[in-house]
Amino acid sequence: MQEKVLSKKFYEGDTVEVARGLLGKYLATFLPEGVTVGKIVETESYLGTADPASHSFKGPTKRNASMFGLPGHAYVYFTYGMHYCFNAVTGREGVGEAVLIRALEPVEGIKLMQKRRGMKDTVQLCNGPAKLTQALGIDRQLNGCNLTQGSIRILQRQEEKPEIVTAPRIGISQAKDLPLRFYIRGSRYISKP
């Protein structure tokens, strides 16, 4: 299957466009334990200091530093005392915009995902932001890693034009009505219909 890594240029576009463009692409991790790949079926945009729901709203801090870094890098953060979430930094350096990957359809390395998650059901493996990081073995060590050449990469495998549904974001208390969540219509692997 033809396969190419998304270029840095892809991430430098408008954050909403990148969020939509990431649907149907493949998120892959290359770790000592093995390779895992999942098709991206759900994303959310987080804008910079103009978005009250974004970690970057109040400006740069130690925690969100990589969100203000170079586009095409990973922003991995820890929350609720036990969960990691994965974002791709977008836009331009310093604006603090990123796309949260909310759900994947497992494609390769499913056995390894099942082992990491401790369950068999492939639908439950990656249908949530903290689930997919666990399934792919993403943790804080991978914060700030380069998505075009590091242990995490996002790949394009074929031209796909998925039908995209726009909806309000999930799990936040600020600006929750903004339509910045995107998912592929009809996928069984999204976190919420």
Add this chain to the structure above:
DNA sequence: GACCAGATTGTCT
């Protein structure tokens, strides 16, 4: 199937 509580810790006020 829907709703609710508990887990657990880094980070900011």
Add this chain to the structure above:
DNA sequence: GACAATCTGGTCA
């Protein structure tokens, strides 16, 4: 000291 871009497992129907 409060809270968080969540998940899981329980109860009740």
